Amino acid sequence: MSNLPNETLIPHIGVVTDVRIDTPDVKTFRVVAPEGGVCFKHIPGQCAMLSIPGVGEAMFSITSSPTNTDFMEFSIKKCGCLTSWLHMMEPGQQITIRGPYGNGFPVESDFKGKDLLFIAGGIGLAPLRSVINYVRHYRSNYGKVDIVYGSRSKDDLVDYNEILNEWCNEEGVNVYLTIDREQEGWDGHVGFVPNYVKELGFDTNKTAIICGPPIMIKFTLAGLQELGFDKTQVFTTMELKMKCGVGKCGRCNIGSKYVCKDGPVFRCDQLDELPNEY
Amino acid sequence: MYQIEKARLGELFARIAASGELILPVENNGTSQYGTWTPEVEVRLDRLNTVRSAKDCFFPQTENLMGFQMKGKEISIIDQRKPCEPFTVFGVRACDAASFGILDRVFLSEPVDTYYQSRRLAGTIVTLACGEPEETCFCSVFGIDAVKPGGDVSCWLTEDTLFWKSLTEKGDALTEKVKDLLTDGDEAALKAYQEKISAIHEKLPLKNLSLEGFNGDATEALFDRPEWAELSEACIGCGTCTFVCPTCQCYDIRDFDTGHGIQRFRCWDSCMYSDFTKMAGGNPRLTQKERFRQRFMHKLVYYPANNDGIYSCVGCGRCVAKCPISMNIVKVIKTLGVKNHE
Numbered sequence: 001m002s003n004l005p006n007e008t009l010i011p012h013i014g015v016v017t018d019v020r021i022d023t024p025d026v027k028t029f030r031v032v033a034p035e036g037g038v039c040f041k042h043i044p045g046q047c048a049m050l051s052i053p054g055v056g057e058a059m060f061s062i063t064s065s066p067t068n069t070d071f072m073e074f075s076i077k078k079c080g081c082l083t084s085w086l087h088m089m090e091p092g093q094q095i096t097i098r099g100p101y102g103n104g105f106p107v108e109s110d111f112k113g114k115d116l117l118f119i120a121g122g123i124g125l126a127p128l129r130s131v132i133n134y135v136r137h138y139r140s141n142y143g144k145v146d147i148v149y150g151s152r153s154k155d156d157l158v159d160y161n162e163i164l165n166e167w168c169n170e171e172g173v174n175v176y177l178t179i180d181r182e183q184e185g186w187d188g189h190v191g192f193v194p195n196y197v198k199e200l201g202f203d204t205n206k207t208a209i210i211c212g213p214p215i216m217i218k219f220t221l222a223g224l225q226e227l228g229f230d231k232t233q234v235f236t237t238m239e240l241k242m243k244c245g246v247g248k249c250g251r252c253n254i255g256s257k258y259v260c261k262d263g264p265v266f267r268c269d270q271l272d273e274l275p276n277e278y
Numbered sequence: 279m280y281q282i283e284k285a286r287l288g289e290l291f292a293r294i295a296a297s298g299e300l301i302l303p304v305e306n307n308g309t310s311q312y313g314t315w316t317p318e319v320e321v322r323l324d325r326l327n328t329v330r331s332a333k334d335c336f337f338p339q340t341e342n343l344m345g346f347q348m349k350g351k352e353i354s355i356i357d358q359r360k361p362c363e364p365f366t367v368f369g370v371r372a373c374d375a376a377s378f379g380i381l382d383r384v385f386l387s388e389p390v391d392t393y394y395q396s397r398r399l400a401g402t403i404v405t406l407a408c409g410e411p412e413e414t415c416f417c418s419v420f421g422i423d424a425v426k427p428g429g430d431v432s433c434w435l436t437e438d439t440l441f442w443k444s445l446t447e448k449g450d451a452l453t454e455k456v457k458d459l460l461t462d463g464d465e466a467a468l469k470a471y472q473e474k475i476s477a478i479h480e481k482l483p484l485k486n487l488s489l490e491g492f493n494g495d496a497t498e499a500l501f502d503r504p505e506w507a508e509l510s511e512a513c514i515g516c517g518t519c520t521f522v523c524p525t526c527q528c529y530d531i532r533d534f535d536t537g538h539g540i541q542r543f544r545c546w547d548s549c550m551y552s553d554f555t556k557m558a559g560g561n562p563r564l565t566q567k568e569r570f571r572q573r574f575m576h577k578l579v580y581y582p583a584n585n586d587g588i589y590s591c592v593g594c595g596r597c598v599a600k601c602p603i604s605m606n607i608v609k610v611i612k613t614l615g616v617k618n619h620e
Contacts, residue, residue: 004359008389009531009544010344013353053346053353053540054533080558094353096346241557243531246389249547250528251555253576254562255497256583275501277572278562 008246011051011096012039016089017071022158023151026123027087028063028075031097038072039097044107044130045237045265048099049245050074056082059101059242059260063126065133075126075158101245102264105131105209105235114207115143119220121193121212122151125158127237127264128211136170146202150178150193154186176200194219197227204228210236214278221268231269238264238271238278254278279463280442286459287323287440291315293456294366301335302368303328312367323369323435326412327594331524332374335367336397337381339521339546343393343531346540356539359392362400366452369406372427373417373594377524378403380592383585384527393544402448405429409436409475414595416484416608422592425476434471441468484593484608491616494583500575505613510570512603517548519597519606520573525590528554549573574610 018030031050033039042048042062051057058080064073078087089095105111116135120128135142147167151157157177168175178189178196189196193216202208208229210220217236224234240259243249247258255274257263266274282290294300295315304313305320309329313319345356378398385394405427408415417424426432430449434441441463444453453460479485491499520526530547533540547554549572555563563569581590591607598606 004357004361005390005392005395007357007359007392009391010355010357013355053348053542054535056533057531083558090351093351096353096355239557239559240562241555243529243547248384248391248527249530250549250576251547253572253580255501255575256494256580275497277501277568 008098009244011049011057011098014039014050014072014095014097016093016095017091019089019091022075022160023156025078026075026156026158027078028073028159029086029089030071030073031095032071034094036070038069040100042066042072042100043104044134045105045127046100046102047245047260047264048072048074048097048101049242050082050086051096052082052085053096055085057096057243058082059239059245061127061130061237061264062100063129065130065137067134067137075123075129077123099245101260103262105237105265107131107134110235111135111207112141113143115203115205116145117202117206117208118145118147118149119193119197119208119210119212120147120149121216121220122156123158124210124212124216125149126211128209129159129162131209132167136167136173139172144206145173146176146200146206147173148176148178148193148197148200150180150191150196152180154179154183192216192219194223198223201227204230204233206233208234210234231272232267234268235265236268236271238266240278279465279468280453280457280460281463281468282440282442282460284435284438284440287321288317290440290456290459291321291368292317293459294368294452297455298363299365300368301365315368321369323406326408326410326415327371327373327596329596329600330522331377331594331596332367332370332403333377333381333524333527335365335401336378337385337394337527337546341393341544343542343544346533346542348540359396362396364400364402366402366404368404369433370403370427370429371408371594372405372422372424373415373592374524375403375405375427375429376417376420376422376592377594380525380581380585380588380590381527383588402431402452403429404431404433404449404452407432407434407472407475408479409434409471411479411482412595412599413483414598415482416487416593416595418479418482418485418593419487419489420589420591420593424479425472434468436467436471439464439467441471487608487611488615489578489589489611491614492578492582492589492611494579494587496579497575497583500579500614501571503614506567506571509605509610509613510567513550513566513570513605514603515550515552515566515569516602517550518600518602520548520550521546522596522600524592524594524596525577549576574607577607578611 014031240252247261300315310322385391408424
């Protein structure tokens with residue numbers, strides 16, 4: 001059927017080449033095209049539809065940076081039917097993949113030359129990791145980088161090794177980790193992310209990028225505003241149920257905006273203009 | 279413009295069907311539904327509207343998208359798309375004909391939905407003017423003229439004559455195939471018929487329904503209106519309104535294990551259903567109020583916001599006639615609109 005036009009709903013094959021156990025409920029899957037390399041190009045913050053035929057298909061953020069052309073990575077939390085199946089995969093398993101979908105972060109416009117403040121909670125680090133590693137790759141295009149990352153416990157920090165061994169050792173990058181409750185073997189900060197951000201008290205010339213559970217985003221945004229940040233300086237990325245990924249199946253809209261194509265990245269003042277239904 | 283005696287319609291249908299499937303309203307247990315013409319079917323052009331709209335012809339209720347073969351850890355994807363054979367839909371009312379333009383803006387915008395596109399390219403639409411509109415009709419509110427119903431060919435059916443007027447290249451091609459059955463049309467007779475039915479349309483009770491207050495910028499003004507609670511209170515979430523609606527286009531994609539491979543299919547879905555937006559992490563539309571609001575906000579505000587102010591309703595009246603609790607878009611417009619308060 002080679003004479004038929006390209007159809008976005010028909011996926012490509014992806015091969016899982018590596019499975020990394022990040023936390024008790026998060027695994028990071030490395031995916032390559034059957035001929036090697038990435039299945040398609042993307043920009044940080046964009047997403048892909050992954051599927052195991054017969055089980056289902058769902059949207060996941062691409063956690064690897066586009067500067068990595070050898071493979072794509074997806075950090076996936078086990079929380080439903082498809083993700084439970086994905087967690088059972090072993091290297092060599094094929095999946096289907098289509099994309100990239102969504103707008104991505106404005107790494108080549110709004111973010112350029114700016115001091116960047118990344119704030120993530122739990123699995124919310126996954127979409128931000130793509131931006132962080134992109135910024136690290138093109139280091140001279142951006143100002144200072146601050147990363148505040150928190151999770152329930154030390155064991156729930158995703159990408160902990162990369163954070164400790166790479167991010168923490170890089171000049172011009174400050175990493176602030178926190179966990180919700182005291183834990184044996186943890187001598188770092190304890191407390192919720194929104195409070196920690198306020199304690200740290202960042203300069204208001206920074207551009208902030210937040211991702212995490214909705215409640216964490218809400219309180220962090222309020223905290224940033226208390227510090228003097230304007231909503232136009234704060235970006236976040238959303239997630240709603242999706243089937244098509246291209247604004248046609250009709251379920252991921254917030255008002256007239258479709259998260260799959262108009263988002264998932266929104267500036268917080270733009271989000272304010274949408275009805276409160278997310 | 280051409281015409282043919284009503285008594286010879288069977289010959290016309292046979293001729294059209296000779297060069298591809300002919301789909302038209304047929305008798306179905308006391309109602310009419312679009313079905314394939316055969317010499318045996320009972321064609322029903324007398325009833326105003328089919329139970330379900332003509333969108334089925336281009337966006338069927340279920341369709342297979344692709345197949346998969348799973349072998350160990352390997353997957354092969356089977357593209358099952360086939361070129362769509364030419365077909366004709368006859369007897370489409372003006373409201374349904376207008377709905378195709380609304381669906382086109384969804385499915386034919388980039389990236390194009392090739393399943394829908396192939397049917398649109400292959401289908402020729404023959405419309406039929408409405409001589410006996412019902413009280414639930416309000417297409418004129420959306421600028422649709424049921425006296426001049428559009429499509430590739432427009433038809434008018436009087437007591438004894440069918441008038442036939444081609445409007446597009448596809449219409450010309452179809453006309454060419456049936457031309458020897460047609461005679462030159464009596465323009466004066468057609469005009470007289472059009473004037474007669476225009477007068478009926480002028481008297482429809484919902485003709486003056488005002489859409490003032492509904493537009494792409496009205497989200498803020500309408501979203502938090504307290505009336506949504508009362509309007510949606512009795513909604514049982516059956517989804518009938520979405521299934522009979524010619525412009526509802528939300529769909530689901532699911533997989534089915536056939537026993538000899540996986541079939542991925544698409545089927546109509548409804549924003550009125552509780553699991554439509556349900557995720558492992560929660561549901562942004564928790565109660566029927568939010569789902570009900572979504573449906574009407576989409577038709578009257580969100581769709582216009584993204585589509586040059588065009589509403590995603592054609593006033594066919596199917597939802598008005600079919601809702602089991604008698605709640606419908608007319609009541610929503612009357613309740614929340616700027617005018618219409620009785």
